[in-house]
Amino acid sequence: MRVLKKWLLRGLLFTAFLLAVLAGFVAFQPDQYAVERAISIQSQPKPIFIQVENLKAWNNWNPWSKLDPNAKVLFSGPPSGKGSSIEWSGNSQVGEGAMTITECQPDSLVELEQVFVKPMAGKAKIKVMLAQDDLNPQFTRVTMRLEGSNNFMAKAVCMVMNMDEMIGGAFAKGLLNLKEKVEQGSGK
16 A cells, blocks of 8 residues: 555656646747738728728628627727727637727728637737838738737647637638728729
């Protein structure tokens, strides 16, 4: 019996050591994250900006709105621009959260604060920046950037899930949808 207790204690100490090493490894993961994608759209900035500063219009091109057509969505504040807000609650792919436009610079910038409730609580900032394409002045370069902080749990999740691939892929798809919408003339 004494030998069994000795081995059980060693096993517990070894497990505690492994957990401490893992916790240390997680703690040294980056505190901040950023995901960015860009696309050039054959258009002046105005038709693009109209789609970006209006959160109801986002539902026409952002890929998350297609993941759960039955999600509960509530718009509040002004119809577009600073103070415009959306709250949603949907399936496990969409989760639950809110997004509010915090800054709008006509035809150049829309900045949003995004608050996640589910599947994991957190905050992030989204910037949608519009600028004339350096290579072709008839095109507008649209860049979407997500920035946020990683708490301990988010650091652990990011060790097994690639945030850049997951969010970046959705950004790329959304930007492509926006490009098609604007270039086909339905974005005006």
